[in-house]
Amino acid sequence: MRIRSSHPRPGRPPRQLSQALAAAVAVAVLATATAACDSTPAATSNSGTDVTLALSILGTPNSFDPAQLIEGQQTYVWDSIFDTLLLQDNKGELHPGAAQSWSYAKDGRTLTLKIRQGMKFSSGDPVDANAVKATLERIRSTPGQSQLSLSSVSAVEAPDASTVVIELKQPDASLLGALSTSPGVIGDPKTMANKSSALNPVGSGPYILDTKATVNGSVYVLKRRDDYWNKKAYPFRTVKIRVITDPTASANALKAGETNAGTADVSQLPALKAAGFQITHVKATAGAFLVLADRAGTKLKPLGDLRVRKAINMAFDRQKIVTQVLRGSGKATDQLFNPQGGAYDQTLNKLYPYDVAGAEKLLSEAGYPNGFSVTMPSLVFTKSFEPIFTQALADIGIKATWEPVPAQQTASAVASGKYPMFLLVEGLASDAIMTRSFYTPTGFRNVFRTTDPKLTELLGQAARELDPAKAAGIYRKINEFGVENAWLAPVFHLGSDWATKKGITYLGDGSSTMSTIRQFGVAGSSQQSGE
């Protein structure tokens, strides 16, 4: 009797399987590798106007309904789709846009605009005075940010196809500037009230939104219109705007060649420079302002005392904050206004030197030798700066507590009047708009509605003055008033750094705070933003 021998067994299935798997993985990796190489996006071909601009922005654009446009980096998208009546160049000066010319009546209460001929919406319909009137009317009747900018308008008329007349309740020096941004866009009257316009806008601007290639909230692809009247201001045939909220991710996208332009954190600059990016430094695009809002001392008595407000201004070692915390990408200042604008006055920066002892002395004189406590709202953008502000205030005896405010309550929390002082870190705007927000009795940053006879007089002058050069002088006086009375404790202006791939240049210098594709040029070619 023999032991039955084993029959032949098939090989070893697990091993075979693993080999097959390994092969499959290898193929997949190769496939993706080649695919990724094939499609290296945004490769700058350097053939002049064929360059694609691939830009990353930090926030998701809102609705493209002409009445609901919002300023900020998302302006890059809608400003490319819509024409604005006026154009702001990179110095912040106004040029003809969809309106070929404009003129004010002597009393400054009637603005007449001549509309350019031959412009067409992407739908093929012509752009005329009626479209302008319809859009302005729609903006005026739709609650939103643009509506506020047109609050001085009492009526809009279109006497003929190329003329628009805007009647004002009172002279408004900020109106022209506003007409170069969201309140000045021209929407297609036929479609702008439709729901579809929110995602599929019809405009007459230099680009058309390629809705097929666009992924809402993520990638916006713009195709240039060849028949656009101001084509030469837009050297890029295709503009791809990517929404990347995380700064590290946006730097990675630049380095990986997925975008070719974008702002970058200072810490990223050396690496980007090494990777061949051109860095353009813009000195001031935003600012950190401690708003000492309760200047009458109704909620927090100490703030009613000028000495206390001055003491707070002296608590900050502004220069050191800029060099250490901002790593030099910014500017120490005690002023609110854009350093590139007319209101800014270099000499005012000397008013509040860093002086803890002096600040403590002022506080003692005001009757607060032991300081006081204050609760401030902790907002989305202030979070990262709160530690240094807390410390600076603590150094002169003021104990700051930060109350977390959910993002959706940011506006209402600040406006509520609950906080006698609060920190703002926000983008700079034109002198007129900054003045309106922070100094007029109805300004939304003037939460406690503070007024002062001297200021009221200046504000009146500014509103009536239509000559930009003269207006600048008045704003400067307003600025001087604000700094001397320590209505705020501005600490620094934040700069930003644009990284652009070789062949693309960033043309802005911070004079204009508007985000437009016109700020990007192709190296070596001259380009004008106006006519």
Next chain:
Amino acid sequence: MTVYLLRRLTAGLALAVLVTMITFLLLSTSFDDVAGSVLGNGAAPHQIAAQKAQMGLDRPVAVQYADWLAHAVRGDLGASYFTSEPVRSAITARLGVTLSIVVVALLATSVISVALGVAAAARGGAVDRFAQGAAMIGYVVPSLLVAIALVYVFAIKMHVFPATGYTDFSESPSRWAGSIAIPVVALMMGGVAGLTSQIRGAMIGELRKDYVRTLRTRGIPTHSIVLRHALRNAAGPALTVLSLEFLQMLGGALIIEQIFALPGFGQYAFNASLQGDVPIIMGISLFGVLLVVAVNLVVDLLGGWLNPKARMVR
């Protein structure tokens, strides 16, 4: 079976109604802020009131919810307050992104965990120590760090995978695979560790059981005993862990999506919550509940398939 499915689905729908109702109630406390943030900075109280009226937020909460529900039943989830994007299509588009990452991560997690866990349990010794060590590393090493390291090597240096963004599968399967590769790895890290130790433990328990020895005495090959018999019995508890892992990954996807600029569900939900975009939040809680209900159902069905006893109990 059909009755069972119908019963589960009805229960799921009832749950969806209840969850969305509670969500709506919670949201209704901050309707003022919502109207305010739609208007942006500087809106006057009367403007906010007008905006609220226009959005229908001034009606009684019950009426508003009933209205939402009536529309939702017809498949209309409304549109975002801020972008006017229709909620249903917006969510399905973004869910596709997130599910791509999560499902692939889940599959990869299962494959790796099963391989490691089974090898550790069946081989012991050095293999076991390696698997346990790998699990340990998965716990301790921050997945963000791994993600960034992978981005640096594969996206920035080698240009093999993109550093940011998402390509739809329908557009290009290979680029789709590339765009989710690193996020998937980053998302998997913790999950592999947990599931591996779960499977290892369960497999050790199974392999000690009598039937394993009996199967051996029949001349059945070891790999069949381990994979066809023991693993199937060990998979039941692992499945529960896996379903929890799935929910956790949905949460973890939020951070991953942010870092890789992926237009996903988590990121979308997060922004909507921050903005107080009521229609989106409502849509998300509805989809969220349905997703959880669906996952639980699938897990129960799979569990029944794996464990005949559970099938009988039902």
Next chain:
Amino acid sequence: MTTARTDARRRPALRRLLTDPQAMVSASLLTVVVLLGLLAPALTDHGANQANLDAVNVGIGDHGYLLGGDKSGRDILARLLYSINTSVVSALIGASIALAIGITSGLIGGYFGRRVSGAAEWLFSLIMTFPGLLLLIILMPVTKGDYRATMVVFGVLLSPGIYRLVRNLVLGVKNELYVDAARVSGLPDRRILRRHVLTVVRGPVIIATAFLAGSSIAVQSGLAFLGLGSSTVPSFGAMISEGFTNLYEEPLQFLWPSLVLGIITASLVLLGNALRDALEGGRPQPVRIVTTTGYRPPAAEGDAVTKLLTVNDLAIAYPTPTGELKEVVSGVTLSVAAGETLGLVGESGSGKTQTAFAALGVLPAEAVVIRGSIRLDGRELLGLSERELRAVRGTSIAYVPQEPMSNLDPSCTVGAQLVEGVRAAMPMSRGEARKRVLALLARCGIPDPERTFRSYPHQISGGMAQRVLIAGAVAGRPLLLIADEPTTALDVTVQAEVLDLLRDLQKDLNMAVLLVTHNFGVVADICGRVAVMREGTVVETGTTEELFAVPKHPYTRGLLNSVLDETTLRTDPPAASADALETEKR
């Protein structure tokens, strides 16, 4: 029985925990970390929010900052230490809320009526479906961004898991005898819950707590990473987030908090696992299923092969905790001729099952064969590889186990298991194998083979299952069948039937049977020869008649007498011998 066992296990549990390196390392790491947090004010002069403009991003040791400064000029060490406290508070709040809600409702839901548990069940599945993180974000206006309030909400979200755990445990013990007894004796529900039920729930809840704490810490950090909550509360999440933006310049700012957070969560997980091992029985160590005997007997002498199975001087030992080897089989010699039935008799722990396993090559991995030889049809089995053994098993040597239920794969149909065995023994198509299995089932006395074929093990009776196992064993027409107490686990009425079946099969197939049993009744019934084992050695061998008539060894006499004293056949608890083996090994 359950209580006796858990109680017996609990006492050494603490000691086991203390000697377990994983538990000790993770617990001491956690203790050190928590202590560091508590001692933070003493360990560092700097507050968590104290900023020094000169110390922005300074390196290790500068400005008195042991680990350097962060991008706002704060002491990283101080922030780490204070972040520990935030994490600990988060863990405490999240876990205790989840435990309070989960245990209370779990006890109520499990112990009291269906209606209560129905409502609780419903409520908790509702909580479970809430998109957790999202809810926490939506609730920011309500919690005012205070992480403690957020953790309260999160605790509620965690409670369903604990509820389920506790409810299932309570349901399990509710109908145990001792709880019934307590109830009958008139103890109030409250006291029963506290005295009897809580003790059962305690262990698993302690384990779950470690995981609850881990998730709470992870969620708190996650929210802080996303920038939600107060900026003045030091938190790993916030530190990681800040470090992340600064990653390329100052990677350490990212690494430190990640590392500490990783250590805390990993320690919690490991501690949880160690606790589980300690409380729910030993740490599961992988056991290689493939066990090759390291020992190779010297080449056989040339004596003629007369017997089918020859076991010569076989000795098997197990390592004791001290590392020495303890013999459980020491020098067994026996032989089985073709077609013969040998009864291997002995008390539990006498080494008979070990001998049988050795012959099959399925000794546990820890077992060490010290010496001896096992020859099947002249071929040495000791030292064969698993692959060589596989070829022998099923076809030449087969096995019928003692406990029918646990020896069938519960998730595989009876048919599928048998078909696989048949095809492993003899290559044939699936269809053929199926036919063969059906015929075998019928041959083994199963009334409706088709139905049994389709059934899962839990759907058939113990007697049926044993017939199925016998069918599986004889499927490959083995030369030798090793049956290890094949009737012990069965009802008395079924025992005789199964023995009849074995006898019939043995005749039909002309196979030899090695019948391991402690039961002389069985031996008398079926065996031609008997070998009596005691403490690892065979003390007496002979034909059944001889042995029953004139037992030579006093031990045999004793055994026989004890059988004769009993009027009925002895029925040991089925698991006894296996358990005895387990204890022997430890």
